Amino acid sequence: MNYPIWDVPFFGGGLVIAAIAILHVFVSQFAVGGGLFLPIVERKAYSENDSELLAYVKRHSKFFLLITIVWGAVTGVGIWFSIGLVNPAATSTLIHSFVWGWALEWDFFVLEIASILIYYYTWDKVDRKTHMFFGWVYFAAAWISLAIITGILSFMLTPGKWLETHKFWDGFLNPTYLPSVLVRTGVSFALAGLYAYVTLSVLPSSDFKERAVKYVSKWFLPASFLIAGAGIWYVAMIPAFPRTLTMGGAPMLTTWASLSVILSILIFVFVYFGPYKHSRSFTLPWAILLLLLGLGATTVTEFTREGARKPYVIYGYMYSNSILESQKYDLYTKGVLSTAKWVKDKQVNPAEMKAVGREIFRLECQSCHTINGYNGIKSVVAGWDSTYTDAILRNLDVLKGYMPPFMGTDAERAALVTYLTSLNPLRRTLALEFRTENALEAGRTVFDRFCFRCHTVDGYNAMRTKVAGYTYSQLDSLLQHLPELRGDMPPFPGNENERHALATWLASLNQAK
Template identity: 30%
Template sequence: MDMIGLYPTWFEPGVGSGWIVGIIATVHVLFSHTSVGAAIFFAFLVNLSHRHQKPQWLDFVRRYGLFLLVFSYVLGSITGPGIWYSTTVASPRGISALIHSFVWMWATEWVFFVIEVVGVYMLVYLVGKIDVKTHTRVSIIFGLTSYTTMLVIVGILSFMMWPGQPEAWTAQGGVLNAFYGPNMFAQLAMRTAFMFTMTAVVGGIVAARLDDPDVRRDMTRKLAWLGIASTLAGAAMFQWYLGTLPETAEVILENRLPERFPAVLLSVLLGTLAYFVLTLVQPRALVASGAAVMTVAILVFGLWPEEVARESIRKPWVAGQYVYSNQVIGRDVPGIGVRSEIPTLETHGFLKAHVFTPPNLRAVTDANRVEAGRFLALATCANCHSLSTTGMRPLGNYFGLDPNEPGAITEMAHYLQAAVSAGNTLYMPLIPLNDAEAQALATYIATLKGWRPDTARVQTAAAPAAPHAKE
């Protein structure tokens, strides 16, 4: 019999592994995007200061660069490996799909990242120590290499939504078919705008502490203009991005995201614009604490909801629209020699086909039904749902039945088969549970909702005499 080699994955019982990954990734995005935007901004300022004979502006570049060495490069270098570690244990097949598709892209990104790190040190510590022409070249190289790292990463992130050229990639494979597509360019444009917004906001922390009042005013206004332009551009690029999403993403946007999501993003947009307009009109209004509060506000109320939404709308897939979020290969990809595992699951069942199923759970019995259901929940549901009352999409909250009512567990099993076994839910993986597995999973979900086995047996026994009982 063919076996499905699903790796054991990391399970965080409190909030779910997905939220842990999301928290680390969101903080990393703040650091990384700020550093890339600042690199481009530094190249602009260095050239402008040399052209207009304004060497005092380089003091801002030096101070901002020193700030970034801790804010972005040290903390970013910690959260970056944190993303690798957490995603590898939470979604090993998803990471495997990305590595096998983009191994040389990753290598390219790492080379440019090394150049970027060396570049920021050179830009900061060689101010006034090398000639103007060389310093200008260093700033340009630093800016371009920083942006190249983001270009590579965005192409890989867009593949996680869907391949750049879906039909060509499915039939032929190829890194370019996987990498370049409408979603990649739209996402790159949206993130480019955001990186300049964050550069302007975080730069305010440094600009507010400059000693020279004239330089402080000049930098405050330049940051304000940068922030206004990038915020407005980001809103436009977000609309472009929405137009490049697959059908499943559109359904999730319309039906699954909180109703407050558009209002929150609009509020952040207007608040950010108001902040930059204020500092443009009244540069003295810029204070370091205010810029720091604005940075945290954008992180919590803007970046976090956006990253959560981006992760949500690519469901049921985690990579290339062939690896499901629960690690099962859900689609044939002839171009890379991948075959769907759904037929094997339909033929043998999940418990028998999963290579890591404990021997005592390969067949569902009365004695192991709850434990078999828990194993199924961990293998098929836990990547997107928490198995508690808190955290990410608690699994028990999706069933309104009282599990202690007669026939409730059977109804839950029927719902599971209708929702996931037949593939009728567009944003959930196809999970072909047989009758015994559906009953086991429903029984375990019932325990999450307070099911009491002894009481349930009594009620079931009395069910024929109860006029409201359901067979």
């Protein structure tokens, strides 16, 4: 709340960070594994007196240099630019808490750039031992950079004792640090193989191509086992609530986590039955497919890692909207408007409730939601009346554990309700008529609109088990008294026809099982 809000229409600031960061991670981890690949393959070429392999690694080093130094460096700067604009409070915390870590990482980054440039431009100009030395220096600097950055990134989900001490080492050597380093190291080795497939696939079919592709496959496959083992360790070390979110607690997050596993398995299978088994006939389209699968796995894995922190950006310390956990109770009495620095209205003006509500939306919601674009709030609140919206906001963190609580006064909450309900002024009736022939279809539509944000049918917080044994009449009656059944549930916001349709559909669930 101490900084202006950077408004990114349609996409939202979070998606901008994600797009840049995923592309950067996909290259920066290749920069580590590929940095080991170069001197190892060069040494293999010398020891086996293999001129074809040596010529290949020379060509591959140019590809490596262009991808890592150009793409990697540009996206790295892009990450700092975007996070500084989207979430300056969290960025400031990371800088001030780990200033010496950042300084050390930047030193090693400079060493990376210098050593890889020397490595590339001294081919055939220095003796073999000296040339390989620069390759090993590059890899060491790149891996140490990875180890430092990983300590800070893993801190954001598992800050550990830092929450009490605010000491560097308590935050850096956090509970998920070691498994995170091992996972990222394994991924970097695997990506070295995937990128090497690209430069090998363009070679004409030959004995050299066959043995080189098979060698790269043997490089890739063991890395997969390191990723799997360290990944299981990582999941075991994260807090219980984030683990629950990825295993059914948040449907979208569960989907991303599942896709991460599925795509990783697909890559392993495709590598085994593709380049490993058919090395000679391995082609560029196949290599591009593997690279795209790798990018897909990286994307959903990073989305899962970021999403697991919800409702925080720094777990247990700072919410995703930059409000500190320690500020929460003060805001209930003082209000968010009087505390925020970059707002037009410092208090709620009853004559300008919609405008004030828009201001509060920017402060508390816009870090995750746009209006009409990515994660758009307009479609979320479609059909919500003021009573239902107010009940949701009162119990936001209870009903949706991956969201921060609403932090503000009653008047500020009322202003936000006014703004949210104004987004869809013409309420669309979902089930205009209650007829036997359309009741089930209409009931499912009503469920998707009003209930699916907190309930699934058979998964997390499943409705099928909750309504087992209830008749239509009982369910129709219960829907009229939801807040009395459980205080954090909002009243049913639909009309009578919609309630009848929903009761009919709920009663049918256990008949259909």
